[in-house]
Amino acid sequence: MDKFDMKRKVLDELKKIQQEIKEGSSRDYSADFSQIGHSSIKEGYLNGKSIQRVIFYLRGYGCKWAISRGGGCFMCGHYTKTSMGRKISPFHFITQFQNEFAKYDFTQYPMICVYNAGSFLNEEEMPVIARQEIFRVIAENQHIQTVVIESRPEFITDEVIKEIEKTLPHKRVEIGVGLELESDLSREICINKGFSFEEYELCAKLISESNLCLLTYITVKPLFLTISESVEQAIKTARKASDLGSAVISFEPTSLQKGTAVEYFFNKGMYQFPWGWDMIEIMKKVHDLPLEIRIGGFEFFPIPEAFIQNCAFCNKKLYEAIYSYNATKNMELLLSLQCDCQNTREVDKNKERSLDEDLISRVYKILELEGEKQWN
Numbered sequence: 001m002d003k004f005d006m007k008r009k010v011l012d013e014l015k016k017i018q019q020e021i022k023e024g025s026s027r028d029y030s031a032d033f034s035q036i037g038h039s040s041i042k043e044g045y046l047n048g049k050s051i052q053r054v055i056f057y058l059r060g061y062g063c064k065w066a067i068s069r070g071g072g073c074f075m076c077g078h079y080t081k082t083s084m085g086r087k088i089s090p091f092h093f094i095t096q097f098q099n100e101f102a103k104y105d106f107t108q109y110p111m112i113c114v115y116n117a118g119s120f121l122n123e124e125e126m127p128v129i130a131r132q133e134i135f136r137v138i139a140e141n142q143h144i145q146t147v148v149i150e151s152r153p154e155f156i157t158d159e160v161i162k163e164i165e166k167t168l169p170h171k172r173v174e175i176g177v178g179l180e181l182e183s184d185l186s187r188e189i190c191i192n193k194g195f196s197f198e199e200y201e202l203c204a205k206l207i208s209e210s211n212l213c214l215l216t217y218i219t220v221k222p223l224f225l226t227i228s229e230s231v232e233q234a235i236k237t238a239r240k241a242s243d244l245g246s247a248v249i250s251f252e253p254t255s256l257q258k259g260t261a262v263e264y265f266f267n268k269g270m271y272q273f274p275w276g277w278d279m280i281e282i283m284k285k286v287h288d289l290p291l292e293i294r295i296g297g298f299e300f301f302p303i304p305e306a307f308i309q310n311c312a313f314c315n316k317k318l319y320e321a322i323y324s325y326n327a328t329k330n331m332e333l334l335l336s337l338q339c340d341c342q343n344t345r346e347v348d349k350n351k352e353r354s355l356d357e358d359l360i361s362r363v364y365k366i367l368e369l370e371g372e373k374q375w376n
């Protein structure tokens with residue numbers, strides 16, 4: 001079979017699996033869409049200081065890509081808490097936001113992240129009237145300095161950028177875009193992202209020519225990549241995002257969310273979560289890039305079942321070191337971590353050498369031999 005046919009078969013099979021997972025996943029049908037999904041306070045960094053930021057997870061319509069047939073990123077389980085395309089009144093979004101907003105004393109929180117389990121700038125997912133009302137409320141609060149929203153590139157237009165510049169003239173606005181991996185092939189096979197590097201490049205240009213800031217999400221250890229490949233691709237992706245004017249990058253070590261292909265392959269023994277050591281290896285190579293770096297992967301709704309990890313002896317220290325880095329941008333704790341489990345990671349890396357070097361052939365074999373443990 002030639003490579004073209006092999007790739008087509010791999011993609012067809014992965015999309016079939018993805019669709020079956022979504023159809024079989026449990027949903028929150030009783031959800032009240034006038035109530036926010038969740039909100040939390042997390043560490044952050046602003047103007048050279050540690051801060052605390054507030055994160056809102058609005059209950060939404062669902063990411064347009066996630067609700068399309070075979071669509072949705074392999075690590076993303078946000079859709080399970082959405083209406084999956086059923087219409088939600090704009091007033092429900094406004095009520096969710098306003099009620100939650102009233103609970104926080106923003107003199108303590110100069111940064112707010114407003115997520116809607118999809119693209120905040122897609123009018124089908126977030127009605128314009130609700131989007132503008134949310135911006136108006138934030139604009140009126142003099143204590144909030146930074147606002148973070150997320151969107152796929154296809155919804156980031158010149159028009160919407162101008163609208164944000166006009167509505168939030170005195171705030172720093174970050175638009176988070178999930179590039180995940182710079183390689184189009186890996187992004188297609190390992191993430192099922194549904195957009196090309198070129199599309200990211202275009203939106204990066206639009207944002208960097210405006211007063212807004214581009215925040216680029218980069219996946220660490222997606223499905224099917226080996227530890228070494230994942231580390232190498234994360235570094236390469238960070239450098240490209242920096243070259244294209246990203247003001248911030250956030251590494252997103254893959255976590256375990258229910259109703260995802262990651263969960264499916266993990267349960268079959270064909271996927272292993274990122275090591276904390278992977279993140280440290282990446283950070284050593286990119287920490288001096290001229291942009292802000294965050295280590296994410298913990299801020300999701302629903303809350304993931306498992307995260308980046310090392311071993312039971314050093315996980316606590318790893319999480320403290322990640323927390324400390326995000327709050328201070330100081331690498332000291334990350335670099336001082338020591339544990340014997342580093343050797344176990346080396347053993348894992350050696351085992352992966354037996355895997356096919358070509359990604360398409362590798363995934364083809366994994367899918368064909370589904371049920372048998374091929375990965376590790």
Ligand code: SF4
Binds near residue numbers: 077152
């Ligand atoms: S990661 Fe973003 S683009 Fe991908 S399915 Fe989830 S919400 Fe949609």
Ligand SMILES: [Zn+2]
Binds near residue numbers: 313341
């Ligand atoms: Zn350890």
